Amino acid sequence: MAKFVNVAKTSAIPPGEMKSFSIDGKRILVVNLAGTFFATQDVCTHDNGTLSDGEVIDGEIECPRHGGRFDPQTGAVRALPPMFPIKTFAVQVIGDDVQVNME
Ligand code: FES
Numbered sequence: 001m002a003k004f005v006n007v008a009k010t011s012a013i014p015p016g017e018m019k020s021f022s023i024d025g026k027r028i029l030v031v032n033l034a035g036t037f038f039a040t041q042d043v044c045t046h047d048n049g050t051l052s053d054g055e056v057i058d059g060e061i062e063c064p065r066h067g068g069r070f071d072p073q074t075g076a077v078r079a080l081p082p083m084f085p086i087k088t089f090a091v092q093v094i095g096d097d098v099q100v101n102m103e
Helices: none
Strands: 004-009 018-023 026-033 036-041 055-057 060-062 077-079 091-094 097-101
Touching: 004 018, 004 026, 026 097, 036 091, 060 077
Parallel strands: none
Antiparallel strands: 004 097, 018 026, 026 036, 055 060, 091 097
């Protein structure tokens, strides 16, 4: 069953930016791509880099440690060295609240 949790106001994460939040003891990364929000784990699958310390480049999350990249929508690897995708979470926007499904 879905369990959507408020994480931020939409204005807190401008387009092209991302921010990390601690929800239920997990670090969740919320990314704004041209006004659409996506949420992923905030830990790189390569060697535990903190993705929120990286950047959004060409619509992808770039890990600051070795330059691995992920698709924020699907979690798929877009650039090595990571071999495994990151977990994604459903997002909904209600009014100006960004909510992440932590089921
Ligand atoms: S820890 Fe992320 S690319 Fe190596």
